[in-house]
Every structure is written in structure tokens, then in C-alpha cells.
Amino acid sequence: MTGFSATQVVHTHAMVPVDLSQHLNNIALTDFETLSNGRLNVWSNSLPMETLRADHIQVGRVGFAGSKATGTEPDNIRCAGQYVDLPEMNADWIHILATSERRCEEEVGVHYTSGAVAGEWIRVSDFLPARAHFGEMAAARSFAMHYPHHRQEDLRGQVWCVRVPVTRWEAVRGLRLPDNPALHIFAASVEGVL
Amino acid sequence: MTSVDPVLPWYDDLASCLQIDIGHVLELQGWDPVQVLGAGWRFRTPQGPVEPVEYFHPAGERLQEEFCLYHPVRLTWHEPRDPRTAHDDVIDALTRVRGVIVAVNNFHLPFRPAYHDVHAAHLIIVTGWDERRELYRVIDPMPPAYSGTLPRSVLEKARRDISVDHKSDPFFAGSRPAWRWLEVVATGPQPRADMAWVDKVMSTNIAALNRPDQGPHALATYLFELPRRIERHGSRALREIYVLGWPAQAEAAFHSAFLYRMATRFERPDLADAASSVGRVAHAWTGFRIAAAHAAAEDEPTSASATARVEDLGKRLLMTWEQCMHRLRGSFGRKP
Numbered sequence: 383m384t385g386f387s388a389t390q391v392v393h394t395h396a397m398v399p400v401d402l403s404q405h406l407n408n409i410a411l412t413d414f415e416t417l418s419n420g421r422l423n424v425w426s427n428s429l430p431m432e433t434l435r436a437d438h439i440q441v442g443r444v445g446f447a448g449s450k451a452t453g454t455e456p457d458n459i460r461c462a463g464q465y466v467d468l469p470e471m472n473a474d475w476i477h478i479l480a481t482s483e484r485r486c487e488e489e490v491g492v493h494y495t496s497g498a499v500a501g502e503w504i505r506v507s508d509f510l511p512a513r514a515h516f517g518e519m520a521a522a523r524s525f526a527m528h529y530p531h532h533r534q535e536d537l538r539g540q541v542w543c544v545r546v547p548v549t550r551w552e553a554v555r556g557l558r559l560p561d562n563p564a565l566h567i568f569a570a571s572v573e574g575v576l
Numbered sequence: 577m578t579s580v581d582p583v584l585p586w587y588d589d590l591a592s593c594l595q596i597d598i599g600h601v602l603e604l605q606g607w608d609p610v611q612v613l614g615a616g617w618r619f620r621t622p623q624g625p626v627e628p629v630e631y632f633h634p635a636g637e638r639l640q641e642e643f644c645l646y647h648p649v650r651l652t653w654h655e656p657r658d659p660r661t662a663h664d665d666v667i668d669a670l671t672r673v674r675g676v677i678v679a680v681n682n683f684h685l686p687f688r689p690a691y692h693d694v695h696a697a698h699l700i701i702v703t704g705w706d707e708r709r710e711l712y713r714v715i716d717p718m719p720p721a722y723s724g725t726l727p728r729s730v731l732e733k734a735r736r737d738i739s740v741d742h743k744s745d746p747f748f749a750g751s752r753p754a755w756r757w758l759e760v761v762a763t764g765p766q767p768r769a770d771m772a773w774v775d776k777v778m779s780t781n782i783a784a785l786n787r788p789d790q791g792p793h794a795l796a797t798y799l800f801e802l803p804r805r806i807e808r809h810g811s812r813a814l815r816e817i818y819v820l821g822w823p824a825q826a827e828a829a830f831h832s833a834f835l836y837r838m839a840t841r842f843e844r845p846d847l848a849d850a851a852s853s854v855g856r857v858a859h860a861w862t863g864f865r866i867a868a869a870h871a872a873a874e875d876e877p878t879s880a881s882a883t884a885r886v887e888d889l890g891k892r893l894l895m896t897w898e899q900c901m902h903r904l905r906g907s908f909g910r911k912p
Binding site for chain 1: 581582589590689693694719720825855856859860862863865866867869870873885888889
């Protein structure tokens with residue numbers, strides 16, 4: 383049998399956060415005073431603010447910018463086909479911190495500096511009690527569920543860490559989000575191997 | 577026992593209390609719930625009104641003709657007229673089966689998140705009755721999941737006071753299913769799913785879903801008529817999409833789970849491919865249902881932009897489903 387012998391190669395991974403601030407359009411994180419502002423689903427559920435850390439969110443080897451949730455200002459993007467600028471860089475993965483009002487499997491468009499666009503899948507499980515249907519990493523689990531009029535202590539919500547592959551050998555430039563109001567995106571980071 | 581996670585290993589978050597409770601009652605009798613819930617795959621649009629309850633099914637009284645297919649199961653809805661009969665019926669049924677499914681209003685159940693907050697029509701399972709203490713034993717497998725006792729007075733209130741007309745839950749408002757219960761009876765042993773059985777089930781499903789009043793054809797007709805329906809019924813037409821899409825989405829999800837399981841059991845990658853494709857249909861229901869739900873809740877539910885998005889997501893579901901059928905026909909449709 384011919385072939386390569388196994389060798390160990392060490393690479394440096396750069397994780398660059400994506401600025402989503404101009405697209406935030408939905409409140410999914412609330413505290414006790416702002417319960418009724420939650421709009422994570424049509425029943426106005428939301429997750430307790432402490433579910434996502436404010437300084438830096440680390441999920442396995444993936445890092446994201448912390449959440450700036452206030453309970454009164456939008457803290458996530460509810461997907462409606464927005465185009466998000468990405469840091470221009472050679473990348474391998476686009477990591478996304480997301481959750482869904484029922485699990486969904488949607489197409490995103492990865493835009494490249496040459497002008498090329500490649501459609502890829504994004505798959506996100508439910509924010510209500512559910513398993514990681516698509517094999518995602520659980521990024522955060524809440525200790526309660528917020529309802530417009532009360533806090534339910536025995537129901538946990540969740541946010542998932544999913545990734546979209548970058549298949550072309552050239553720099554990325556942007557990401558076209560799906561048009562699906564079920565899908566909520568809290569943060570994104572582009573990972574490149576140097 | 578209260579849990580923060582789904583307690584049933586086969587629980588699917590796309591299912592409603594209808595599929596989960598039927599599956600669990602049969603599981604209590606030793607059946608494989610995924611096989612009974614997921615072997616068949618059908619879809620038909622409702623012929624009559626869409627009752628605003630979580631457990632709505634387009635087949636209505638003829639549930640067993642479209643669900644739990646290829647299995648000897650009898651599914652019968654009962655509507656006793658008074659509390660005495662409602663109680664006696666359940667106790668009598670418990671002498672024959674391990675669990676009886678009853679319709680309740682979540683507003684009155686202390687273990688539901690909607691307790692004293694939101695009126696919502698739901699199903700739970702009664703598994704026992706303690707005559708001396710006047711306590712039912714009940715199971716609610718839907719998160720946050722409960723298994724324990726419930727005083728007769730509480731369950732009776734939840735079964736009686738079930739009219740859902742509270743403005744906090746517009747989706748399930750207006751229904752009055754008092755005292756209703758569902759009898760799930762296995763009339764024979766569960767069939768053994770060998771490879772020949774699975775292939776036969778697949779080709780029968782494909783043939784059924786290809787009929788003009790079934791599957792993607794039925795959805796296409798529904799979508800064609802949708803603009804007129806929205807014009808005529810306003811936000812009610814949008815809310816109905818959410819309700820009628822629930823069993824459709826759940827059943828596609830269980831069919832996918834069933835196929836994945838068979839793929840593993842028989843080491844058949846073609847079944848795993850089919851499972852993935854059917855799963856995509858289940859997931860495509862999300863956008864259509866959720867867009868309709870949000871549009872219905874908007875100040876101007878029938879604005880051109882809101883309804884255009886719903887119709888768009890409906891068409892995408894249809895394309896996903898047609899693609900899936902194309903794939904299934906290629907893999908299984910030609911087999912005898």
C-alpha cells in the first residue's frame with residue numbers, strides 16, 4: 383500500500399469576531415424587569431440575560447465577542463435575508479452563535495472577494511428543550527425560561543455554536559443570511575488558519 | 577419527577593403532544609414508538625375547519641387512517657358530555673390499556689409553564705387512579721415533563737374549563753374541547769421491521785404521497801389558494817398554517833428518524849440518504865409555519881410584504897418536498 387505517512391503539522395488559528403451591530407433587530411435576552419420585551423418566539427419567550435456572557439464567549443476552541451444585551455435594545459439578528467460584511471481574510475470556517483424557534487436547515491451565501499458566491503447550509507436546533515439535532519455544540523444553556531409575565535425555573539433554553547464551511551481558496555467578504563424569522567444569530571467569528 | 581431535558585430518548589422537538597403522547601402510550605405497552613410514529617408518511621390538507629388546538633390533525637376523527645400506519649392500532653376520540661362519564665370512561669379504559677390521553681387546559685395545571693398565565697389546549701396521559709385518595713397518576717412527557725399525581729378536582733377543572741379564548745394565546749383561542757379523550761389501543765403485536773417490510777413501507781408511502789390530493793400536490797393546491805384564503809379570512813388563514821403544519825412537520829421528522837434507525841439497523845446508506853432528505857422537508861416547514869405565525873401576530877397581518885414572505889417560504893417548502901420525492905422515487909419507487 384502506498385500513501386503518506388502520518389505527520390503532525392501545527393497551525394495557528396486566527397479567530398476574528400464579526401461586527402453585527404448594525405443588523406441587530408430582535409430582543410432574545412431579558413432580565414426580570416424587561417421580561418415582556420422578549421421576542422425570541424411568537425409567544426414572546428426570552429432567555430435570561432446571564433445565559434450569554436458579556437465579556438467573551440468561548441465555546442470549545444471557538445471564541446465570540448460577548449453579548450451586549452440590555453433587555454431594552456436588540457441583542458441578536460432575526461434572519462430576514464440580511465447581508466453581513468465579514469472581515470476580508472482567508473478562512474476555513476464561519477462560526478455562528480445561533481438558536482432557532484424550532485430547528486431549521488437553511489442556506490446561507492458565502493461571498494468571496496473575487497465576487498463569487500457559494501451557497502452552504504446552516505443548521506440550528508431549537509432554543510427550547512431539544513437535543514443537538516445537527517450535531518452542533520451547545521454554546522450556552524439557561525437556568526430558566528422567561529415568559530412575558532413570569533420566569534419558569536424548570537425549563538432551560540439553549541444557544542448553539544454552528545459552523546459554515548468556507549470552501550473556496552480565497553478571501554471571504556460577506557455572508558448572506560437566510561430569510562427565515564425562526565433563526566436568531568447572536569454572534570459570528572471567522573476562523574482562518576495562518 | 578421533573579426534568580429540564582426531554583425525558584423520552586426518542587422525543588422530537590418538532591412533535592406536539594399528540595404524537596408524543598400516542599407514542600408514549602404504545603411504548604408503555606412495549607412498542608417501539610419511533611417505528612409506529614414514523615413508518616408511515618402522509619400529508620393531506622384539512623377538509624373541514626382547522627380546530628385551534630395544539631393536537632390538531634387534518635384527519636380529525638379518522639386519525640388512524642393517516643397516522644400510526646402499517647400497525648394494528650385503534651385511535652378513537654371520545655367526547656363524553658359530563659364529568660361523571662368523563663371520569664368513568666377513563667377509569668374503565670385503564671382496565672384495558674396502560675395509559676389514556678385526555679385533553680386539558682394548561683392554565684389549570686401546576687406543572688405546565690402556562691399555569692395561571694396562558695390558556696392552551698394540551699394533552700396529557702392518565703396512567704392510574706387512586707380511589708381512596710381521589711388522585712390520578714399522570715404523565716406529561718412534553719418539556720418540562722411531569723410524572724406524578726394530580727387531584728381529581730384539578731384534572732377535572734383542566735378538562736372542563738378548556739375554552740381557549742384568552743387573548744394571550746391567539747393561536748389556540750376559540751376551541752372548546754371539554755372532556756375529550758383519546759383511546760389508543762394496540763389490537764395486535766407490533767410488526768417486526770425487517771428489510772422487506774421497510775422497502776414495502778417506503779414504496780407504499782411514495783405511491784400515496786404521489787396522489788393528487790396528498791403530499792406535495794396537496795401542498796401545491798393549498799399554496800395556490802392561499803392568497804385568496806388570506807384575502808377572505810385575514811390573519812385566521814395565517815394562524816391556520818401554524819396549526820395544520822404542526823402534525824405535518826412532526827410526521828416528516830418521525831419518518832426521517834425511522835429511516836435513520838433502519839439505515840443503522842440494516843447498514844443501508846441509501847436509507848440514511850432518504851432520512852436526510854425527508855428531514856430537510858421537516859425542517860423546511862419551520863420557516864413557513866413561523867413566518868405565518870409572526871405575520872398573524874403583526875399589527876397588519878395581511879400586509880403585502882408579510883404575506884409575500886409566507887407564500888415564498890411555502891413555495892420553498894414545496895420545492896424541498898418535490899426534490900425529496902424525486903430522490904425517494906429514484907431510490908425506492910421502482911422497486912415492486
